[in-house]
Structures are given as C-alpha cells and as structure tokens.
Amino acid sequence: MKNPDMNQLIAVRITERQDNLYRLAFYYVKNQDDALDIVQESIRKALASSSKIKDVASIDSWLYKIIVRTALDVLRKKKKLTVTDDETIEYLRSGExxxxxxxxxxxxxxxxxxxxxxxxxxxxxxxxxxxxxxxxxxxxxxxxxxxxxxxxxxxxxxxxxxxxxxxxxxx
The missing domain is CATH 1.10.10.10 (Winged helix-like DNA-binding domain superfamily/Winged helix DNA-binding domain)
Incomplete structure (x- = not known):
C-alpha cells in the first residue's frame, strides 16, 4: 500500500537533489534527453515502490540506486551506443x-x-x-x-x- 507521507518525503528529496540525480544519469548516457528520461523513469519507480522503504535515512542512497540501475538498463538496451551532441562532434572534427x-x-x-x-x-x-x-x-x-x-x-x-x-x- 502506498504511503502518501512517504511519497511526499520522496518528492521533497528528489526536488532537493534533482541536479545530483540528473548529473548521475547524464554521466552514464552522455545525452540530455536520455538523462532526463532516466530521471523521470526513476521518479516513477521510486514513487511506485515507496512502500519498500523501511528507513527514512536511506532514501538518498535508495534514489541513487534506482538512478544507477535505470541508467544501466538504458545502456544495455542501447548496447552502449553513445549519442554525442553537435557541439562535441564539431569540436572533435576541429582537431584541436x-x-x-x-x-x-x-x-x-x-x-x-x-x-x-x-x-x-x-x-x-x-x-x-x-x-x-x-x-x-x-x-x-x-x-x-x-x-x-x-x-x-x-x-x-x-x-x-x-x-x-x-x-x-x-x-
């Protein structure tokens, strides 16, 4: 059974750490859209499984765990294909x-x-x-x-x- 208080606490923690969660997801996929998708999917998973949290103090590491697992799932699905933005491609072409x-x-x-x-x-x-x-x-x-x-x-x-x-x- 979902606990509205726990979901609210999770939402607060996500809001407080949104930059960290995004940065961690981005580190894995190197693509803004994919990183945002990972964070969004992770938030969905976190809220859907909030009843599994036994200790409020472990919410942060639990959120990181969800981000890491979701990012690794995305990488597996893409077979480690890294999408690079136009700016990076242009820099690499310049030979600097x-x-x-x-x-x-x-x-x-x-x-x-x-x-x-x-x-x-x-x-x-x-x-x-x-x-x-x-x-x-x-x-x-x-x-x-x-x-x-x-x-x-x-x-x-x-x-x-x-x-x-x-x-x-x-x-």
Missing part, C-alpha cells in the same frame, strides 16, 4: 588538442569498466561515503573499497600513460 586536464580524466574514466566507474562517480562526483555506495550497489563495504582502490590505480596508470604519450608527441 585537449588542453583541459578534466577531459583527460573523463577519457580515463571512460576506459574503466562500469563497476569501477560507478564507484568512482558515486564517491568523488556524488560525494557518497563508502557505506552509502555499498548500499546503492548492494555490495559489502570491503568490496566497494577494493573496487575504489583498483579503479584509482587504473586511473593513475591510464593518466600517466596519456601524459607520457602527450610528451612523446611533442618531441
């Missing part, structure tokens, strides 16, 4: 060299598998604690720690290789 370190990080993150990328995004971009990430992913905290450590190690290696490649190309 990347001068922004955050773009290198973005590329390095793209090279990670979903399980590693998700942990990094939730920890550093959404500022979730390890136990919150474990709740979102339904994993042990030790598993999350291991994945985060491995992801950071892979990012370090990838970023170092990219920097060496850039230096080599300049010489």
């Amino acid at each position: 060299e990347d001068h922004y370190p955050d773009l290198d990080l973005q590329k390095a993150l793209e090279g990670l598998s979903v399980k590693y990328k998700t942990v990094v995004v939730l920890r550093f971009f959404e500022d979730l604690k390890l136990d919150e990430i474990a709740e979102v992913l339904e994993e042990n905290v030790s598993t999350v720690k291991t994945r985060l450590y491995k992801a950071l190690e892979l990012l370090r290696i990838n970023m170092t290789e990219r920097e060496e490649t850039k230096r080599w190309k300049k010489n």
Whole structure:
C-alpha cells in the first residue's frame, strides 16, 4: 500500500537533489534527453515502490540506486551506443588538442569498466561515503573499497600513460 507521507518525503528529496540525480544519469548516457528520461523513469519507480522503504535515512542512497540501475538498463538496451551532441562532434572534427586536464580524466574514466566507474562517480562526483555506495550497489563495504582502490590505480596508470604519450608527441 502506498504511503502518501512517504511519497511526499520522496518528492521533497528528489526536488532537493534533482541536479545530483540528473548529473548521475547524464554521466552514464552522455545525452540530455536520455538523462532526463532516466530521471523521470526513476521518479516513477521510486514513487511506485515507496512502500519498500523501511528507513527514512536511506532514501538518498535508495534514489541513487534506482538512478544507477535505470541508467544501466538504458545502456544495455542501447548496447552502449553513445549519442554525442553537435557541439562535441564539431569540436572533435576541429582537431584541436585537449588542453583541459578534466577531459583527460573523463577519457580515463571512460576506459574503466562500469563497476569501477560507478564507484568512482558515486564517491568523488556524488560525494557518497563508502557505506552509502555499498548500499546503492548492494555490495559489502570491503568490496566497494577494493573496487575504489583498483579503479584509482587504473586511473593513475591510464593518466600517466596519456601524459607520457602527450610528451612523446611533442618531441
């Protein structure tokens, strides 16, 4: 049975965190329309299953979990086809060299598998604690720690290789 008070609390939390929820969805699909669809579908799922919430304190991680799962479902359906906006396509055509370190990080993150990328995004971009990430992913905290450590190690290696490649190309 749906609880109107819980639905109201969920709606308030969604409103308060709408930018974070959208950013998380966008991170997965790299497309504004798809990210909005993911958020909308996630809101529908959250309100439809509000009776499953046992602890009000876990609403935030529960919402993140719904966003992540919905985004992964969309990616599976699209078979990881990434739609790119016209501005990005024009930039890539221009052949300009990347001068922004955050773009290198973005590329390095793209090279990670979903399980590693998700942990990094939730920890550093959404500022979730390890136990919150474990709740979102339904994993042990030790598993999350291991994945985060491995992801950071892979990012370090990838970023170092990219920097060496850039230096080599300049010489």
